[in-house]
Amino acid sequence: MATNQVQSIKDSLKNKIWPAEDVVFKEFHTKEKYIEALYIKTISDETIIQDKLLKPFFEILSPDLFLDYLQSSPLVIPFESEQKTLDEVIKGTAILFYQNAIYLFDSKVDRNNSVLDTTVETTIQGPQSGFSESLPTNLGLIRKRYPQTSLNVESTTVGTVSKTDVMILHDTRRADTDTLTRIKQFLASIDVHMFQTGEQLLDIIKKSNRALVPVMLVTERPDRVAVNLAAGKIIILVSGSPFAVVLPTVMKDFMSSMEDIYQTYWVTKFLQILRYIGFLTSLVLPGIYVAVTSYNPELFRVQLALSIAGSRMSVPYPSFIEVLLMLFMMEMLTEASIRLPKAIGPTATTVGGLILGQAATEAGLVSNIMIIITSSVAISNFVIPINAFSFTLRIMKYFVLALGTLFGLVGVVLGFFILIAYMVKLDSFGEPFLTLIQSKPRKE
Amino acid sequence: MKMFSKWGWMVIILVFVFLLNGCGFKDIDKRFFVVSIGVDLAKDGPKKYLVSLKFAVPSPSKDKTNEFAIVSEKADSMSEAVRIIKTKVDKEVDFSHAKVIVLSEQVVKEKGNAGIFYWFARRRDIQGIAWTAIAKPSALAVLKVKPKSENLPSNALILSLGKDGSETPYVISEFIFDMKYKLIEKGIDPILPIIEAEKDLFEINKVGLFNKSHMVMKLGPEETKILNYLRKREEKSAVKVKKGNTTIVIDTHKVKTKYKIYTPKGKAPYIKVKVSVEGTMEEATRRVPNEKLSDYEKAAEKSLNREIEKVLVKIQKANLDPIGFGLRYRSRHFNNDDWEEWKWIYPAITFKVHTKVQIADTGLIE
Structure with missing residues (x-):
């Protein structure tokens, strides 16, 4: 490369990078040679620069030998274009100017690489650690759990401003190529400024950016990722997020916990049935309560009908307002307990749950039965192992409640069917959402 | 009018729709549940019936759950009475929770009251599984009884007429849907249990047998038990056997009945009834x-026969058929005049009863 060309690139780079506090541009001299380096010190690992660059520079006296060292070092990438160089600098790469040539020296610092404990998808048995917030560490965790040479990793960036590194992992022997192409197209088509974590994809996947049911599974467990890789799924890792996205995902995946394979057969079956019952309870119970108490009380036994009538005597509002009131309070409690500091979390739950419930019945705002219904709805909502799906369920029950209020039991049935129809329509990258048979590893 | 956006309109419509929850919507505490219905003949005055409804009064507290209110009205028809x-x-x-219907003895004895029976079946909100019974001395008296063990109004009647509570061969209970079916069906006649009101309790151990319009005869407790054996409805009972000077009582735990109608050509038709009883002393x-x-088994067989x-x-002499022999005959014969045939056969038919009694043990260790 000609001297003036290098000089012009150097100047234009210096112009484009704002001379912020942490931008370093420095020359190093020995008797025989000199080198210039440009990097941002807050995102570069200065020990790497010290050990791998400066030490050899001062130890290797001959300029030609040092050039050989630079060209053969795995950390050094030759210059390609000015734009690429700029992109690299803001990610922590150092730019070296040496003997009329430009080199990119990979000195990216890898912070947040400590492995975190699982907090969202906890299991009693099985692995307890989740992902870290560092992309290479996460990839390493997956590789360790999935030692297959067929594991392919492709890299891309998402986000016009954030330029977040995203990795697509799949087992070339098991994954479906159609699905893979679809996912790549999808990732290429994303148009957002800031891409921070894989969960953002849940909304972006809809053209309207308004999705109700998630069609991607976001997990913090490397073991789940490894199992899904073996099942032919495709994994998306996002830099800076301790969550991986598993694609394609159907409802059965949302209803399965990693514990399912760490328990005995019948225990697993029992737990799975329990989850589906919890799903149904949480979805239709408020609607059924309104429909049965206000439209079809003959559905109860006499004893129950009379005791509900008795406990509702002091309630001044119609049943659906009572239900809405109580569900609203419950949602508040749930939301509040996420925000609360861990130390006072249990206190708030006790105060909110027990005292509020008790006081509400005493004051005649809601009936005793309503408290039971609200709490069982709240509890069964959290039986769903995947958080994203249980949040969806929280919304869906209001739909059933509204139809139940308007049309009675028929409305509850109708609402349930509308939701089923909606879910039937959904697909996750070609895989129907309600596929009940989980995709099995493809036969070779 | 560009006052509201598309979503604004949606919200407004939703709010209005929620306010307009039509006549179907009625909260459970705004309903007064009828637990039992009684029909008497009005004693004096121009009206024919005295209809009483027993309402359960719900109470917010756990104690005093068996409060009730009885509202009566004289009228010429059920519908009229209910409207008043x-x-x-x-x-x-x-x-929707009216589970017991009691008709006084006078009402069922009289002809021309069948319209009332059908009223219960016609109303869509009265459940078909309501128990129907004959009340003595009057329906109102039966409704007024408040047994000590009861924790809900009329629960005692529901428990003893259904087999949820006490299991006894002296009660033959009848659903209103079954009663209606038997009033219409050729070859089977309705049976209703008779409830006698006492001060704090009920005595239910007799039945009244109906023809297609009214009650014709009553059966005593022992006859009721036998009828129950034949209907294969209750297996826990006691059979008293006398042999010489000794009287023993068998506690049965299995009673099975089979019968077959034989119409041999040229010979008199007969019904072969096979009853097998198992029990302990x-x-x-x-x-x-x-x-x-x-x-003792032999003696028991003989006396049971x-x-x-x-x-x-006795039932045959009154030309009644509560067990459904006629229905059985009709189901096995496909000629067009099978019913006329049966009407001609039944009064003259003979019964051949074969009982098999098995006493498992004496109940004592020797």
Whole structure:
């Protein structure tokens, strides 16, 4: 490369990078040679620069030998274009100017690489650690759990401003190529400024950016990722997020916990049935309560009908307002307990749950039965192992409640069917959402 | 009008729709549940019936759950009475939990009251599984009884008429849907239990047999038990057997009945009834050794044969058919005049009863 060309690139780079506090541009001299380096010190690992660059520079006296060292070092990438160089600098790469040539020296610092404990998808048995917030560490965790040479990793960036590194992992022997192409197209088509974590994809996947049911599974467990890789799924890792996205995902995946394979057969079956019952309870119970108490009380036994009538005597509002009131309070409690500091979390739950419930019945705002219904709805909502799906369920029950209020039991049935129809329509990258048979590893 | 956006309109419509929850929507506490219905003949005045509805009064507290209110009205028809009663109570009358229907003896004895029976079947809000019974001395008296053990109004009747509570062969209970079916169906006649009101309790151990319009005859407790054996509805009972000077009582735990109608050509038709009884000895006036049990079995068979035949003949003489022999005959014969045939056969038919009694043990260790 000609001297003036290098000089012009150097100047234009210096112009484009704002001379912020942490931008370093420095020359190093020995008797025989000199080198210039440009990097941002807050995102570069200065020990790497010290050990791998400066030490050899001062130890290797001959300029030609040092050039050989630079060209053969795995950390050094030759210059390609000015734009690429700029992109690299803001990610922590150092730019070296040496003997009329430009080199990119990979000195990216890898912070947040400590492995975190699982907090969202906890299991009693099985692995307890989740992902870290560092992309290479996460990839390493997956590789360790999935030692297959067929594991392919492709890299891309998402986000016009954030330029977040995203990795697509799949087992070339098991994954479906159609699905893979679809996912790549999808990732290429994303148009957002800031891409921070894989969960953002849940909304972006809809053209309207308004999705109700998630069609991607976001997990913090490397073991789940490894199992899904073996099942032919495709994994998306996002830099800076301790969550991986598993694609394609159907409802059965949302209803399965990693514990399912760490328990005995019948225990697993029992737990799975329990989850589906919890799903149904949480979805239709408020609607059924309104429909049965206000439209079809003959559905109860006499004893129950009379005791509900008795406990509702002091309630001044119609049943659906009572239900809405109580569900609203419950949602508040749930939301509040996420925000609360861990130390006072249990206190708030006790105060909110027990005292509020008790006081509400005493004051005649809601009936005793309503408290039971609200709490069982709240509890069964959290039986769903995947958080994203249980949040969806929280919304869906209001739909059933509204139809139940308007049309009675028929409305509850109708609402349930509308939701089923909606879910039937959904697909996750070609895989129907309600596929009940989980995709099995493809036969070779 | 560009006052609201598309979503604004949606919200407004939703709010209005929620406010307009039509007439179907009625909260459970605004309903007054009828738990039992009683029909008497009006004693004086121009009206024909005295209809009483027993309402359960719900209470917010756990104790005092068996509060009730009885509202009566004289009228010429059920519908009329119910409409007038609606004006006497503050909440919407709800029949969906009316599980007991009692008709006084006078009402069922009289001809021309079948319209009432059909009223219950016609109302869609009265459940078909409501128990129907005959009340003595009057329906109102039965409704007024408040047994000590009851924790809900009329629960005692529901428990003893259904087999949820006490299991006894002296109660034959009938659903209203079954009663309606038997009033219409050729070859089977309705049976209703008779409830006698006492101060704090009920006595239900007799039945009234109906033809297609009214009650024709009553059966006593022992005859009721035999009828229950024949209907295969209750297996827990006691059979008293006398042999010489010794009287023993068998506690049955299995009673099975089979019958077949034989119409041999050129011979008199007969019905072969096979009853098999299994049980243990419960009581004896004298010591009964194990070896002698077969003798007692024989004696029991003999006496049961006699008793069963007696009951069957008694019912036959009144030209009633609560067991459904006629229906059985019609189901096995496909000629067009099978019903006329049966009407001609039944009064003359003979019963051949074969009982098999098995006493498992004496109930004591020797």
